[in-house]
Amino acid sequence: MPGTDGAPASDTLELARRARRAGLKLQAVSTDKKNAALRAIHESLRVARQRVLEANAADCAEAAQRGDVSGPALKRLDLSGAGKYDTLLAGVQQVERLADPVGRVTLATELAAGGPRLYRVSCPIGVLCVIFESRPDAAVQISTLGLKSSNAVLLKGGREALRTNRALVDAMRAGIAAELGEEAADVVQLVSTRSEVAELLQMDRYVDLVIPRGSNALVRYIQQNTTIPVLGHADGICMCYVDASADADMAAAVVLDSKTQYPAACNALETLLCHKEAAERGVLAQVAATLLQHGVELRAEPRALSYLQDLSATKEGGGGRVVPATDDDFNTEFLALTAAVKVVDTLSDAMAHVNEHGSHHTDCIITQDAAAAEEFMAGVDSAGVYHNVSTRFADGFRYGFGSEVGVSTNRIHARGPVGLDGLVIYKYRLHGNGDLVTQFTDGKREFTHQSLPLKLPAAGK
Numbered sequence: 437m438p439g440t441d442g443a444p445a446s447d448t449l450e451l452a453r454r455a456r457r458a459g460l461k462l463q464a465v466s467t468d469k470k471n472a473a474l475r476a477i478h479e480s481l482r483v484a485r486q487r488v489l490e491a492n493a494a495d496c497a498e499a500a501q502r503g504d505v506s507g508p509a510l511k512r513l514d515l516s517g518a519g520k521y522d523t524l525l526a527g528v529q530q531v532e533r534l535a536d537p538v539g540r541v542t543l544a545t546e547l548a549a550g551g552p553r554l555y556r557v558s559c560p561i562g563v564l565c566v567i568f569e570s571r572p573d574a575a576v577q578i579s580t581l582g583l584k585s586s587n588a589v590l591l592k593g594g595r596e597a598l599r600t601n602r603a604l605v606d607a608m609r610a611g612i613a614a615e616l617g618e619e620a621a622d623v624v625q626l627v628s629t630r631s632e633v634a635e636l637l638q639m640d641r642y643v644d645l646v647i648p649r650g651s652n653a654l655v656r657y658i659q660q661n662t663t664i665p666v667l668g669h670a671d672g673i674c675m676c677y678v679d680a681s682a683d684a685d686m687a688a689a690v691v692l693d694s695k696t697q698y699p700a701a702c703n704a705l706e707t708l709l710c711h712k713e714a715a716e717r718g719v720l721a722q723v724a725a726t727l728l729q730h731g732v733e734l735r736a737e738p739r740a741l742s743y744l745q746d747l748s749a750t751k752e753g754g755g756g757r758v759v760p761a762t763d764d765d766f767n768t769e770f771l772a773l774t775a776a777v778k779v780v781d782t783l784s785d786a787m788a789h790v791n792e793h794g795s796h797h798t799d800c801i802i803t804q805d806a807a808a809a810e811e812f813m814a815g816v817d818s819a820g821v822y823h824n825v826s827t828r829f830a831d832g833f834r835y836g837f838g839s840e841v842g843v844s845t846n847r848i849h850a851r852g853p854v855g856l857d858g859l860v861i862y863k864y865r866l867h868g869n870g871d872l873v874t875q876f877t878d879g880k881r882e883f884t885h886q887s888l889p890l891k892l893p894a895a896g897k
Contacts, residue, residue, distance in 0.1 A: 446635065447632075448627075448631075448632045448635040448636060448639075449635070449639065449642075451590065451625055451627070451632075452563070452590070452636060452639050452642035452643060453642060454622040454625070455563045455588040455589075455590055455622055455623070455625055455642065456562070456563055456588065456642050457619070457622070458588050458619060458620055458621075458622035458623045459560070459562055459563050459586070459587060459588030459623055461619070461620065462560075462583070462586045462587075462588065462620065462623050463538070463559070463560060463586045465586065465616065465620075467536040467538075469615070469616065470536065470583060470584055470586070471532050471584075472615050473583060473611065473612050473615040473616050473620075474528060474529075474531060474532040474580060474583060474584065475532060475615075476611035476612065476614050476615040477528055477579075477580060477583075477607075477608050477611035477612065478525060478528040478529060478532075478611070479611065480607045480608065480610045480611035480614070481524070481525060481528065481576065481604070481607050481608065481611070482525060483607075484603060484604075484606075484607035485521060487603055487607075488515070488521070488600060488603040488604055488607065489515060489516055489521065491599035491600045491602070491603040492513070492514065492515045492516065492572065492597075492599070492600040492603075493516065494599050495513060495572075495596060495597050495598065495599045495600050496510065496513055496514050496516075498596075499513060499596040505570070505596050506771075507700075507772075508699070508700030508771045508772065509569065509570040509596070509700075510570075511700055512569075512570040512571040512700060513570045513571070513572065513596055513597055513600075515572060515573060515600065520573065523573075523833075524573045524576050527573075527576065527577055527580070527833060527838060527839045528576065528580050530833070530836075530838040530839070531580040531581060531583075531584050531838035531839070531856075532584075533838075534584065534837075534838045534855075534856055535856075536584065537558055537584070537585050537856040537857055537859065537860045538558055538559060538560060538585060538586050538860060539557060539558060539559075539892075540557065540558040540860075541555050541556065541557055541890045541891055541892055542556050542557075542558065542862065542890065543555065543556035543890075544556075544887065544888035544889060544890050544891070545885055545886065545887060545888060546884065546885070546886045546887075546888050547883055547884070547885060548871075548876070548881050548882060548883050548884050549881075549884055550869075551867065551868045551869055551871055552866050552867060552868035552869075552871045553866070553867045553868070553888060553893065554864060554865070554866050555864070555865045555866075555867070555892055556862050556863075556864055556865075557862060557863055557864075557865055557892070558860040558861070558862050559586075559860060559861060559862060559863050560585055560586040560587045560859065560860055560861075561585075561587055561644050561645050561859060561860065561861055562587060562588070562644035562645070563587070563588045563589075563590065563642055563643050563644050563645075564578075564582060564587050564588070564589045564590070564643075564644065564645050564646075564647060564841070564859070565589075565590045565592070565627075565633075565636050565637075565643045565645070565646045565647070565664070566578045566589055566590070566591055566592070566646075566647045566648075566649065566841060566842070567592045567633060567646070567647070567648045567649070567650070567654065567658060568591075568592070568593055568594070568648070568649035568650055568842075569593070569594040569596075569649065569650035569651065569654060570594055570596060570597060570650070571597075571649075572593060572597040572600040572601050572604060574593075574649060575591050575593060575601050575604050575605060575608075575626075576604055576608065577832075577839035577840060577841065578591065578647075578841045579591070579605075579608050579624045580608075580838070580839075581838060581839065581840070581841055581855060581856060581859060582623065582624070582841070582859065583612070583623060583624070584838070584856055585856050585859035585860055587623075587859055588622070588623040588624075588625075589623065589624055589625075590625050590627055590636060590643070591605065591624070591625065591626050591627060592626075592627040592628075592632070592633050592636075593626075594650075598628070601626055602626060605624060605625070605626040608624050609621040609624055612624065634661070637658070637661050637662035637664065638662070638663075639664075640662075640663055640664045643664050644664070644665075645664065645665050645666075645667055646658055646662055646664050646665070646666045646667070647666075647667050647668055647841055647842045647854075648666065648668045648842075649668065649841075649842045652670045652671050652769070655668050655669065655670040656670060667842065667844050667846055667849065667850060667854065667858075668842050668843070668844060668845075668846075669702070669795060669796075669797055669819075669842075669843050669844060669845040670795065670845075671702075671769045671795035671797070672701070672702030672703060672704070672706070672769050672771075672795055672797045672798075672843075673706045673707065673767070673768070673769050673793065673794050673795040673797065674694070674702075674703055674704065674705050674706055674707075674794070674795075674797050674798045674799060674800075674827045674830075675705065675706065675707040675708070675709060675789075675790050675794055675799045675800070676690065676691050676694055676705050676707075676708055676709070676799075676800045676801075676802060676827065677709040677710075677711075677780075677783075677786040677790065677799070677800065677801045677802065677812065678691070678708070678709065678710040678711060678714050678719055678720065678723065678802050678803075679711050679714065679783060679786075679801055679802060679803035679805060679808050679809075679812075680711040680712075680713040680714055680783075680803075680805070680808075681714075681803050681804040681805045681808070682711075682714050682719055682802045682803050682804065683802075683804060684717070684718070684719045684722045684723070685722075686802060686824060687714075687719055687722070687723050687802045688722050688723045688725075688726040689726075690800065690802055690824065690825065690826050691705060691708060691723050691726070691727065691802070692723075692726050692727060692730060693826040693828060694800065694826045694827040694828055695708075695727060695730075695732060695773070695775055696727075696730050696731075696732065696773065697826070697828050698828065699770075699771060699772055699773050700771045700772070701771075701828065702769075702797065702843060703797065703798050703820075703827050703828055703829075703830035703831065703843070704771070704827065704828065705775060705827055706768065706769055706770055706775060706776065707766060707775065707776045707777075707778070707789075707793070707794075708723070708734075708775050708776070708777045708778070709777075709778050709779075709780055709786045709789060709790070710723070710740070710777070710778070710779050710780070711779075711780060711781075711782070711783070711786070712779055712780065712781055715740070715743045715779050720740065720743050720744070720777075720779070721743055721744060721746075721747065724744050724747055724758070724777070725747055727756060727775065728747060728755075728756030728757070728758070729756065730756065730773070731755040731756050731773050732756045732773045732774065732775055733756055733757055733758075733759065733773060733774045733775075734756065734757070734758045734759070734775055734776075734777050735759055735760070735761035735762070735765045735774065735775070735776045735777065736758055736759070736760065736761055736776075736777040736778075737760075737761045737766075737776075737777070737778050737779070738760070739778070739779040740761075740777040740778055740779045741758065741760060741761075743779065744758045744777070745758075756773070761776050761777070761778075766778065766789075766793050767793055769795070783808055783811060783812065786801075786812070787811075787812060787815045787816055790816050790818070791815075791816060791817050794816075794818060795845060796817055796818045796819060796845045797818060797819060797820065797830070797843065797845055798818060798819065798820035798821075798822065798827045798830040798852075799816050799818045799820070799821055799822070799827070800821075800822035800823070800824075800825065800826070800827050801813070801821075801822070801823055801824075802823075802824055803823070803824070809823040809824075818845075819843070819844065819845050819851045819852035820852050830843065830852065830853060831853055832853035832854070832855045835853055835855070837853055837854075837855025837856065837857075838855055838856065839855070840853040840854050840855050841854050841855075841858070841859065842854055844858070849861075865892070867893055
């Protein structure tokens with residue numbers, strides 16, 4: 437197919453055009469048919485399980501042999517452990533069960549007596565280019581959410597997961613084609629090379645939103661090399677603040693889960709803050725001892741160090757240790773069994789630290805004081821603010837969103853785990869009967885702006 441200047445179109449341009457065409461057709465597909473396609477995807481992925489896992493094993497072996505993939509990234513790459521493939525399949529079914537976000541009426545107004553009638557109706561964003569590292573299960577999450585929200589998706593995974601992503605995308609496309617036709621399968625396409633990504637980042641005519649999921653370096657690169665809107669987060673520096681009235685056992689349990697349940701995740705705890713009164717009551721020492729027992733290295737600033745100096749790996753028996761912190765530790769996403777620790781004088785000091793040094797992802801206060809919790813949750817400028825609950829809950833699947841396309845720290849459009857509702861925008865639909873602006877400017881009619889029921893008019897009315 438020729439380009440707009442008459443020259444042959446690149447393969448990447450053709451890929452983007454196919455995504456646009458398929459996405460536009462998907463907007464007219466009913467909820468029932470989209471759900472049928474999701475069921476077909478689930479079945480296709482179920483049948484392809486062995487083929488996908490064999491491809492994944494090859495990817496994992498090659499990544500380990502090259503030695504250029506970090507330990508946390510290798511964990512995210514591996515689909516073989518702890519029921520990960522079953523979770524992947526369950527996520528497809530959860531998306532099917534969710535309400536269709538497209539076609540919802542969020543505003544209905546009769547502009548004047550007898551019409552016109554204005555409706556604000558949700559609609560898909562269009563074509564999403566999602567760039568992610570290590571986690572091949574993200575390809576399934578993103579594709580199914582895209583399908584349910586009538587968006588086309590262009591997927592670019594890391595080279596370490598190339599075989600796995602191909603197997604997953606092939607299975608999903610087969611499911612879509614079986615239910616909606618061969619051309620419809622182009623709503624899910626895989627981009628293989630960095631050069632293709634570089635081209636796509638310049639195609640604002642065909643790509644409507646870029647969603648990077650990965651390292652700080654990846655997100656920064658995307659943000660600096662495209663004019664297309666970018667949705668995502670660069671860091672996951674999440675914090676737990678143990679307030680003066682915190683229950684020691686609860687604090688130890690919540691902090692432990694936040695740090696160790698999956699330390700390589702972007703919603704894992706990286707900094708522990710503790711009110712001086714809680715530290716004096718021994719709460720900090722109890723929390724620290726629990727972390728040490730689970731092999732966590734605590735990097736403590738001098739004041740925190742003074743409360744923890746009697747703790748040792750030998751005494752606690754877990755292989756963790758307490759060491760002095762540097763200033764950089766409080767601006768670091770460790771993604772490992774490491775945490776920075778600081779003692780603060782007041783709730784206000786804790787909030788100031790979170791807002792200055794955090795990444796505005798997810799932050800938690802542990803307290804028995806409801807007023808302190810409310811102040812923290814109102815004053816901390818993060819996508820997720822929690823009270824007495826692990827930061828690891830910051831996840832689309834756990835929120836009931838049917839997984840997520842990513843976590844956003846943006847201050848416009850979607851924020852936090854981005855599920856179906858974050859993948860739609862809206863259009864204004866105006867229904868009339870020959871109404872003219874002139875009728876209002878010459879005084880024959882007046883605007884009344886009366887609210888109407890939040891539903892579209894029946895066809896022909």
